[in-house]
Amino acid sequence: MCVCVCVCVRSDGLIKAVGPADIIESQFKGAKFDNVLDASGMCVIPGxxxxxxxxxxxxxxxxxxxxxxxxxxxxxxxxxxxxxxxxxxxxxxxxxxxxxxxxxxxxxxxxxxxxxxxxxxxxxxxxxxxxxxxxxxxxxxxxxxxxxxxxxxxxxxxxxxxxxxxxxxxxxxxxxxxxxxxxxxxxxxxxxxxxxxxxxxxxxxxxxxxxxxxxxxxxxxxxxxxxxxxxxxxxxxxxxxxxxxxxxxxxxxxxxxxxxxxxxxxxxxxxxxxxxxxxxxxxxxxxxxxxxxxxxxxxxxxxxxxxxxxxxxxxxxxxxxxxxxxxxxxxxxxxxxxLNRSHTHGSLEIGKQGDLVIINAPRWEHLVYQFGGHQELIRYVIIKGEVVYENAKVLNL
Ligand SMILES: N=CN[C@@H](CCC(=O)O)C(=O)O
Ligand SMILES: [Zn+2]
Missing domain, CATH: 3.20.20.140 (Metal-dependent hydrolases)
Incomplete structure (x- = not known):
């Protein structure tokens, strides 16, 4: 089964919510977002x-x-x-x-x-x-x-x-x-x-x-x-x-x-x-x-x-x-x-820094399996909730 996960980052760059998309959608009904990234069919891992x-x-x-x-x-x-x-x-x-x-x-x-x-x-x-x-x-x-x-x-x-x-x-x-x-x-x-x-x-x-x-x-x-x-x-x-x-x-x-x-x-x-x-x-x-x-x-x-x-x-x-x-x-x-940063970094948890990598593949393991393939696989890199790298050239592999 494929679970749709949504990560929501606050304006201070910290993660506000992580969970199944339908639950997050109902939690934030009517809320305004500066930026919404559609990662359908992709995977999200911690930075x-x-x-x-x-x-x-x-x-x-x-x-x-x-x-x-x-x-x-x-x-x-x-x-x-x-x-x-x-x-x-x-x-x-x-x-x-x-x-x-x-x-x-x-x-x-x-x-x-x-x-x-x-x-x-x-x-x-x-x-x-x-x-x-x-x-x-x-x-x-x-x-x-x-x-x-x-x-x-x-x-x-x-x-x-x-x-x-x-x-x-x-x-x-x-x-x-x-x-x-x-x-x-x-x-x-x-x-x-x-x-x-x-x-x-x-x-x-x-x-x-x-x-x-x-x-x-x-x-x-x-x-x-x-x-x-x-x-x-x-x-x-x-x-x-x-x-x-x-x-x-x-x-x-x-x-x-x-x-x-x-x-x-x-x-x-x-x-x-x-x-x-x-x-x-x-x-x-x-x-x-x-x-x-x-x-x-x-x-x-x-x-x-x-x-x-x-x-x-x-x-x-x-x-x-x-x-x-x-x-x-x-x-x-x-x-x-x-690096003594596991309280703020390294996982997708509420209150931690919003650092994420979005991979254009149905399974995150592609990032490891495709040796030297990160240039084609990484769609976005996000730090403190801001997109710091966007790769428009990702291929459908
Ligand atoms: N082993 C010592 N230091 C480095 C190599 C540094 C260098 O060769 O310039 C290391 O971690 O591999
Ligand atoms: Zn070294």
């Missing part, structure tokens, strides 16, 4: 939430894709001065306006693919001035675009050239974090989360602990990269510190999974990265079976150039054996949880 991206940078890395296809590993490229280091040098020399232009066009691309809330990291500065520049750029995008943004300070994304890990940690603790704290307090910056790349050859467990704890003490949510290329005990650390989320987790142990389930630390899984770097995919099934809150992210960055959460959901189903409903939950309510 997609992308729980992990690095979208502020200059200088692409298309040349490195060729190197990786020829067999170079992620860490080999990084240690040879490429990877994050390459992006850092271009991002340091870019102007704020250049970075903002790049960020805006990437966020618009994400929005057209159905993303209505996205986490955005700094982390291609690795020193105070550029990290602040990146955070200001994220702030400007928040003020100029309708897409929701959760901002993450990721000054510990790599050890900058010429410094040891200890020196980099000291710079973050004594120079970067205090300045960011001041700018948050004065209202110049809005930062929601703190992140560290906890990895062999990057930041060890001890440095990660110090930086994350200092961020937490400033009121930031802990949301970090862990157990990606080597088992680092990141999951235990995250659980112990009350982290909201840990990303990657390709190398997490069984004990780590159990610790995350107990602590309600969500796992942000990034199938694009595992795919591009040919890593063993994270054990999504074991995490789900253990009761871990599993979210998804695009991991958009110059290594994993993907703006599309529908593609991410498809990869999660095929590579990580998630079901389509699990992938949808992981890209909506669970991703909102990872």
């Amino acid at each position: 997609l939430v992308d729980a992990h991206t690095h979208p502020v940078w200059a200088g692409d890395r298309v040349h490195e894709f060729a190197m990786k296809l020829a067999g170079a590993t992620y860490m080999e490229v990084h240690e040879a001065g490429g990877g994050i280091h390459f992006t850092v040098s271009h991002t340091r020399s870019a102007t704020e306006q250049q970075l903002l232009d790049g960020l805006q066009s990437r966020l618009e691309r994400m929005m057209r693919a159905g993303t209505t809330l996205v986490e955005c990291k700094s982390g291609y500065g690795l020193e105070l001035d550029t990290e602040l520049k990146m955070l200001r750029v994220i702030n400007s995008a928040r003020n100029s675009l309708p897409i929701g943004i959760s901002a993450t300070y990721c000054g510990a994304h790599a050890v900058p050239k010429g410094k040891t890990m200890e020196e980099a940690t000291q710079d973050i603790m004594a120079v970067q974090l205090p300045k960011i704290k001041m700018q948050i307090a004065s209202g110049e910056l809005q930062v929601d989360n703190i992140d560290v790349f906890c990895e062999k050859g990057v930041f060890d467990l001890n440095s990660t602990h110090c930086i994350l704890k200092a961020g937490k003490d400033m009121g930031l949510n802990i949301n970090f990269h862990g157990d990606e290329l080597h088992p680092m005990n990141s999951a235990h650390l995250g659980a112990e510190l009350g982290a909201l989320a840990i990303s990657h987790l390709e190398e997490v142990t069984d004990d780590g999974i159990a610790a995350m389930a107990r602590a309600k630390t969500s796992a942000v899984l990034l199938p694009t990265t595992a795919y591009i770097l040919r890593l063993s995919p994270p054990r999504a099934r074991d995490m789900l079976d253990a009761g871990v809150i599993v979210a998804l992210g695009s991991d958009f960055n110059p290594n994993a150039y993907c703006c599309s959460m529908p593609m991410v959901m498809h990869l999660a189903c095929v590579l990580m054996k998630m079901s389509m409903p699990e992938a949808l939950a992981a890209s909506t309510i669970n991703a909102a949880y990872a």
Whole structure:
């Protein structure tokens, strides 16, 4: 049986009612609406939430894709001065306006693919001035675009050239974090989360602990990269510190999974990265079976150039054996949880923000099943009740 669902959004952008069309029609008989969208024969899902991206940078890395296809590993490229280091040098020399232009066009691309809330990291500065520049750029995008943004300070994304890990940690603790704290307090910056790349050859467990704890003490949510290329005990650390989320987790142990389930630390899984770097995919099934809150992210960055959460959901189903409903939950309510926004985002419920995606297909699963098909399937993207993207060219498929 096909149920006609109607979603009604108030002028403040929050959902006023959700339910069968005939009930909503009688509830609002005689009411005046600014905009009525006829979605007959279509499907409505919550706006997609992308729980992990690095979208502020200059200088692409298309040349490195060729190197990786020829067999170079992620860490080999990084240690040879490429990877994050390459992006850092271009991002340091870019102007704020250049970075903002790049960020805006990437966020618009994400929005057209159905993303209505996205986490955005700094982390291609690795020193105070550029990290602040990146955070200001994220702030400007928040003020100029309708897409929701959760901002993450990721000054510990790599050890900058010429410094040891200890020196980099000291710079973050004594120079970067205090300045960011001041700018948050004065209202110049809005930062929601703190992140560290906890990895062999990057930041060890001890440095990660110090930086994350200092961020937490400033009121930031802990949301970090862990157990990606080597088992680092990141999951235990995250659980112990009350982290909201840990990303990657390709190398997490069984004990780590159990610790995350107990602590309600969500796992942000990034199938694009595992795919591009040919890593063993994270054990999504074991995490789900253990009761871990599993979210998804695009991991958009110059290594994993993907703006599309529908593609991410498809990869999660095929590579990580998630079901389509699990992938949808992981890209909506669970991703909102990872960003501490599940009380306002991630589901179609009265009082939550009116963020919706309308798909021109009789079943929402087409968005996952038709690999790379979102451009033809998404009819409208709506944020706070306003149409932010209308695609007149949708086909009847
Ligand atoms: N693993 C660390 N950070 C990013 C990659 C960033 C980059 O290569 O520029 C990630 O999540 O995949
Ligand atoms: Zn990342």
